[in-house]
Amino acid sequence: MRTIAIVALLLGLTAVPPAQAAAGRDVPRAQVWVTTPDRAELMAPRAPVTFGTTPSTQPTIVVDPDRAYQTVDGFGASITDSSAAVLAGLSPAVRADTMRKLFDPVRGIGVSFLRQPVGSSDFTASARHYTYDDVPAGRTDFALRHFSIAHDEATVLPLLRAAKRLNPRLSVMATPWSPPAWMKTTGSLVGGRLIDDPAVYDAYARYLVRFVQAYRAAGVPVDFLSVQNEPQNRTPDAYPGTDMPVAQQLKVIAALGPMLHRASPRTRILAYDHNWATHPNDVANTPPGSSPETDYPYEILRDRASHWIAGTAYHCYYGDPSAQTALHDAFPDKGIWFTECSGSHGPTDPPDKIFRDTLVWHARTVAIGTTRNWARSAVNWNIALDATGGPHNGGCGTCTGLVTVGPDGSVTTGAEYYTIGHLSKFVKPGARRIASTSFGTTGWNGQIMDVAFRNPDGSTALVVHNENDDPRTFAVDVGDRTFEYTLPGGALATFTWPRSGELRSRLDLVPRHGATATASLGTDAALAVDDDASTRWSSETAQAPGQYLQLELGARQHFRRVAVDSGGNLGDYARGWRLAASDDGTTWRTLAAGTGAGQLTNIDVRPTSARFLRLTATTAANNWWSVADVRLYD
Numbered sequence: 001m002r003t004i005a006i007v008a009l010l011l012g013l014t015a016v017p018p019a020q021a022a023a024g025r026d027v028p029r030a031q032v033w034v035t036t037p038d039r040a041e042l043m044a045p046r047a048p049v050t051f052g053t054t055p056s057t058q059p060t061i062v063v064d065p066d067r068a069y070q071t072v073d074g075f076g077a078s079i080t081d082s083s084a085a086v087l088a089g090l091s092p093a094v095r096a097d098t099m100r101k102l103f104d105p106v107r108g109i110g111v112s113f114l115r116q117p118v119g120s121s122d123f124t125a126s127a128r129h130y131t132y133d134d135v136p137a138g139r140t141d142f143a144l145r146h147f148s149i150a151h152d153e154a155t156v157l158p159l160l161r162a163a164k165r166l167n168p169r170l171s172v173m174a175t176p177w178s179p180p181a182w183m184k185t186t187g188s189l190v191g192g193r194l195i196d197d198p199a200v201y202d203a204y205a206r207y208l209v210r211f212v213q214a215y216r217a218a219g220v221p222v223d224f225l226s227v228q229n230e231p232q233n234r235t236p237d238a239y240p241g242t243d244m245p246v247a248q249q250l251k252v253i254a255a256l257g258p259m260l261h262r263a264s265p266r267t268r269i270l271a272y273d274h275n276w277a278t279h280p281n282d283v284a285n286t287p288p289g290s291s292p293e294t295d296y297p298y299e300i301l302r303d304r305a306s307h308w309i310a311g312t313a314y315h316c317y318y319g320d321p322s323a324q325t326a327l328h329d330a331f332p333d334k335g336i337w338f339t340e341c342s343g344s345h346g347p348t349d350p351p352d353k354i355f356r357d358t359l360v361w362h363a364r365t366v367a368i369g370t371t372r373n374w375a376r377s378a379v380n381w382n383i384a385l386d387a388t389g390g391p392h393n394g395g396c397g398t399c400t401g402l403v404t405v406g407p408d409g410s411v412t413t414g415a416e417y418y419t420i421g422h423l424s425k426f427v428k429p430g431a432r433r434i435a436s437t438s439f440g441t442t443g444w445n446g447q448i449m450d451v452a453f454r455n456p457d458g459s460t461a462l463v464v465h466n467e468n469d470d471p472r473t474f475a476v477d478v479g480d481r482t483f484e485y486t487l488p489g490g491a492l493a494t495f496t497w498p499r500s501g502e503l504r505s506r507l508d509l510v511p512r513h514g515a516t517a518t519a520s521l522g523t524d525a526a527l528a529v530d531d532d533a534s535t536r537w538s539s540e541t542a543q544a545p546g547q548y549l550q551l552e553l554g555a556r557q558h559f560r561r562v563a564v565d566s567g568g569n570l571g572d573y574a575r576g577w578r579l580a581a582s583d584d585g586t587t588w589r590t591l592a593a594g595t596g597a598g599q600l601t602n603i604d605v606r607p608t609s610a611r612f613l614r615l616t617a618t619t620a621a622n623n624w625w626s627v628a629d630v631r632l633y634d
Contacts, residue, residue, distance in 0.1 A: 028500040030483060035418040037356035037490040043418055049483045056475030056484050057598030059439055059568045063452045063462060063478045064509060067435035073376045074113030074171045075424040077383035077402050082391050084155035085125035086384050086405040098403060098411050103166035109421030110167055112429050113377045115339050118176035118211055122239035122395025123382055129189045129240050129393060131180045133207060140182045142203050149214045160220045169429045173224035173339065175273060178240035179204050189240040194248050205255035212264045223266060226273040226313055227252045232282040238394030246299045257308025268310035270337055272297040276319025301331045311335030316365060320442050324373035338370040342381035343400035343416045358415035363465040363492045367419045368451045369442040371433060378423060380416050422494045426461040427453045437533040439568030440467045447568040448474045458499030465492050479505040507561055507633035514554030520547055528627040536567045536628040543575060543621040551613040551630060558609045559632040564601040567628030576619025579603055581610035588614060
């Protein structure tokens with residue numbers, strides 16, 4: 001089985017690029033790559049599927065290229081000091097092959113984003129933690145005379161330069177775990193705060209600028225810079241860390257912004273760089289008399305220093321990705337980047353369990369959950385570790401990497417290689433996320449979930465995960481063309497197809513600003529108009545004639561189609577229905593009536609204007625009926 005899986009992987013990674021796969025064909029086809037939790041398929045190519053014209057009765061992912069969201073910067077991990085040590089220890093041939101598998105967009109997965117520690121983190125191969133300006137205890141170096149990145153020249157920078165050669169579109173982010181100890185209240189890299197002194201803020205800002213300049217001179221330009229990793233982790237476990245309250249981060253950014261703009265205009269500052277929500281331990285460890293600042297990123301972006309900030313970086317270790325959308329809605333002109341999530345496992349978990357659990361959690365939470373919530377990047381932690389999850393100096397003892405280097409010098413790919421690869425190989429920097437209905441949730445509801453992107457060349461990549469342990473069948477609809485597909489339980493897949501006039505819709509979505517819903521029974525009618533197919537209104541009782549769901553559109557709207565999406569629970573649709581319209585909510589006119597046949601019912605009507613719509617059940621049935629989303633088209 002291992003031999004078969006390796007052959008499938010090699011075939012998949014050298015397959016024809018998606019934009020060329022169906023060029024010149026009248027009938028569009030989608031290329032397919034699949035990874036399964038049992039490793040039977042590892043990003044393995046399957047037979048292409050052809051878009052047809054027959055509507056499906058299955059839950060249907062409707063992809064709408066005309067609704068665009070955030071631009072993608074890339075997907076990847078970090079070449080930590082530990083990663084660099086294990087990669088540098090490989091034989092030259094194996095190291096070159098591993099780097100190709102990681103960074104080559106054609107022969108590998110095309111990792112396109114790296115987040116690099118500025119100095120030491122918990123994942124360092126060194127016996128002692130370090131920064132780039134360490135001096136003996138009791139001394140200072142405000143002139144930064146001792147600044148040097150010589151440590152990184154041994155392994156980290158050569159690997160970064162090799163990665164840039166393999167993928168010239170690679171973005172690099174830099175993040176410090178601690179300022180030099182002489183800038184801190186404790187005189188230590190582990191814990192403590194910056195000394196609250198303008199001269200220290202100025203020195204730290206100059207230190208970060210010097211790093212950016214030194215890396216650029218070494219052939220590795222820095223595209224993004226945050227000023228502190230996990231600023232609310234007040235008690236790091238024997239590794240560098242800094243408690244940096246909002247006020248101190250703002251002072252650093254105010255000093256850094258103009259300096260960095262002059263020295264490296266391409267480098268953008270990201271704020272926060274911590275969890276979706278403040279971890280209870282961080283709240284509990286807040287110094288007496290201080291605020292836990294549970295709204296940290298909001299406080300940062302409300303300040304005038306946010307002028308220098310491109311956006312906010314998030315980690316996965318507490319909360320959920322919806323926090324990203326909440327922040328985006330509050331500050332829509334600022335970007336969201338997801339910058340760290342490590343795979344981990346129990347100390348006695350067998351390899352099969354580690355692979356499966358990591359694959360399914362990262363698929364729904366990182367690969368799909370973050371990108372459906374405005375993330376411009378999805379970045380794991382270590383790109384490579386040894387078989388013990390190291391080397392590391394403090395911190396995580398059960399972390400995993402994208403690849404693992406064995407004691408014999410062999411290299412194996414882990415689940416994170418595939419959860420990142422299903423994005424990075426097929427979704428190119430500069431791509432835009434586009435609308436796609438998704439039925440699953442990051443909290444797990446056993447449904448199909450997905451995210452879609454349009455690449456700069458016009459091709460589309462759709463990443464789909466089956467949350468359920470059993471196989472699930474679904475349909476994909478683009479411009480009234482449809483195909484059906486069945487994914488094994490827990491599987492992750494990427495579908496790609498080229499730009500095609502055959503997939504261009506003749507209708508445009510009608511905005512539903514201010515739309516509300518009520519119903520004659522059931523609860524949460526508003527879920528039918530929340531533009532989220534993972535939520536739904538349900539009748540909560542057997543179907544009977546006269547039951548209805550009513551929409552108030554907020555204003556008179558013109559439309560030619562009403563799409564009634566019953567969601568991901570197969571069979572949860574009205575067996576008979578009547579659609580009526582009204583201008584005042586009192587006098588109704590029937591637009592259409594019919595028999596339900598599947599999860600997505602497209603009701604085409606004569607060009608119509610109305611402010612109210614009512615969908616009424618006309619047939620009795622023993623099961624409930626549900627509406628996950630109602631969309632209007634014109």
